[in-house]
Amino acid sequence: MRKENMHQSVEVIYKKVDECPIVNSQFSFFQLVYVISGNGLLRINGNAISYQTGNLMLLTPNDYHTFDIHTTTEFLLVKLNSEFVKQYKSGSIDHIECLLHYATHLSGCILKRKEDEFLVKSISEALIHVVNNKDIYDEDLMIHYVNALIVIAARNIAKVKPSGIKESVDKRILEIINYIQANIYCPQKIKISVIAVQFDISETYLGSYFKNHCGETIQSFVSNYKIRLIEHRLSFSDMRINEIVEEFGFSDESHLNKFFKKHKDISLTGYRKAKVFPN
Missing domain, CATH: 1.10.10.60 (Homeodomain-like)
Known part of the structure; x- marks a missing residue:
C-alpha cells in the first residue's frame, strides 16, 4: 500500500483521468474530492460506493482507497494538512477536526443540503481558475475559497451527527x-x-x-x-x-x-x- 504525506498546508489539484493513477493509497491528511464530471466507484476501507458528477467526498487520515472509473472523470482534489485542520479557526465552528471525522463514508457524497450543490460547483470553478491563472495573492485567494468549502462540508457533515446533539456541544x-x-x-x-x-x-x-x-x-x-x-x-x-x-x-x-x-x-x-x- 502506498502511503502519501503532504508538507504544505493546502494543495489544490485538478485531474482528468480514465483510470485511477494511484491504486490503494493511504493518506496522512484530509482530502476533499469534488467530481466535476464522470462516474464510477470509490473503493474505501474495503467498501465500494458509487460516485457521480456533483458529488463531494471526504477522505480522512489513514483511509485507504482507490477509484474504479467507469467514464472519464474530472476531479478537483483539495488536500488539507492535519496541522492546518487542527489550527482552523471560525466564528462558529470551534472543533473542525472532530467535525470532519464525522464523515463515515456511508453515502459517499457528504452533501446533504441540496442548495449547497450550486455553491460547491461555483467554488470549485473558482479554485480551478486560480490554479490555472497565476497572479498576485493567489495563495490568499485559494485559502479563502478552501475555507468556504470547509464550512460547507462541515455544515453538511453536521447533518449526520446524533440527532439530539446540541449546537453548542461541549x-x-x-x-x-x-x-x-x-x-x-x-x-x-x-x-x-x-x-x-x-x-x-x-x-x-x-x-x-x-x-x-x-x-x-x-x-x-x-x-x-x-x-x-x-x-x-x-x-x-x-x-x-x-x-x-x-x-x-x-x-x-x-x-x-x-x-x-x-x-x-x-x-x-x-x-x-x-x-x-x-x-
Whole structure:
C-alpha cells in the first residue's frame, strides 16, 4: 500500500483521468474530492460506493482507497494538512477536526443540503481558475475559497451527527464521539468503563453527561453507529457475514445476527437480499 504525506498546508489539484493513477493509497491528511464530471466507484476501507458528477467526498487520515472509473472523470482534489485542520479557526465552528471525522463514508457524497450543490460547483470553478491563472495573492485567494468549502462540508457533515446533539456541544463530547467512532471495531475499547477512564469521568456521570448533550444514551449511540456501518457493509460490499463478524468483534454469526435483527427486525441475509433484489 502506498502511503502519501503532504508538507504544505493546502494543495489544490485538478485531474482528468480514465483510470485511477494511484491504486490503494493511504493518506496522512484530509482530502476533499469534488467530481466535476464522470462516474464510477470509490473503493474505501474495503467498501465500494458509487460516485457521480456533483458529488463531494471526504477522505480522512489513514483511509485507504482507490477509484474504479467507469467514464472519464474530472476531479478537483483539495488536500488539507492535519496541522492546518487542527489550527482552523471560525466564528462558529470551534472543533473542525472532530467535525470532519464525522464523515463515515456511508453515502459517499457528504452533501446533504441540496442548495449547497450550486455553491460547491461555483467554488470549485473558482479554485480551478486560480490554479490555472497565476497572479498576485493567489495563495490568499485559494485559502479563502478552501475555507468556504470547509464550512460547507462541515455544515453538511453536521447533518449526520446524533440527532439530539446540541449546537453548542461541549468539546469533550465531540472527542468522546470521535473516540467511539475510531474504536468501533474494538468492543473492549468502547465499554463504558474504558471510555470513562479514557476521559477521566466517572461511569455514572458519563452516562448522564452524554445523554444530556446528545439526546440518547451512549449505549444507544454505539449500537446505532455500529448498525449503520454493518448496513453499509451489507449494501455496498461483497464481504461475507463471517468477515463482518470478525471486523466488528462479535463472537460468532449468531451473535451478530441477533444484534442486527434486534435493531432492524430483519436478518443479515434478508437485509442483503432486499438491497440486491428490491421489490
